[in-house]
Amino acid sequence: MAAGAETFSLREVLVAFTACVSEQREVRVDPYLAGWKGLVRFLNCLGTIFSFISKDAVTKIEIIENYRNSDQREKYLTVQSMVEYELANGLVDLQKRSEHPDSGCRTFLRLHRALHWLQMFLEGLRTGEDNSKTSVICSETYNASLANYHPWIIRKAAGVAFCALPTRNTFLETMNVGTAEEAVAMLGEALPYICEVYKITEELYAQHKLLDLP
């Protein structure tokens, strides 16, 4: 296991996502990125084979963090304010990636799609049989969601990485939340929050017709 893996707990990730939704039902960017950073650490614990997956997530987290550290940081406080600001100022490439290849909107959309996979994967893990294969849960949920946005070569590489995943119970223990039963209980508590973050973002993007941003 990679250095620092012992101190990692998936609990931090889930706690970050529980802090995402504001009273106005807006999605806060900082806890969203904190949740993703935890996920990246988790992916890195799973072995170097997962580093190509985490690398792209890291790049995308950094792009949005740069907006949060820029003069326009207030505009990027929530996903709602980001969408409003970027659209009002013509900062989003709507048809083809050209002048604004790394807009906050298109970058966030990639993380949002990946979050859907994560949500389905964790739900599959939570409800799976004791002896079920994590690799099967992972590839089935990936194929049903994120794979639809990936070219063949990435789907292939992801499939290879999934084969390296341990069995369900070992995987649940890797989360460092306690026993497999305790990890399942925590997932049951935290998943509704991730679902809520996903749902609000999905509705916002649909409302502005941003779900297919190049």
Ligand code: 1PW
């Ligand atoms: C054990 C389960 C953990 C789930 C973590 C989810 C992480 C998902 C990241 C997948 C990245 C795969 C490789 C990169 C692909 C990019 O081409 C793609 N990015 C994403 C996040 O889907 C699209 O980004 P692009 O090329 O349009 O900038």
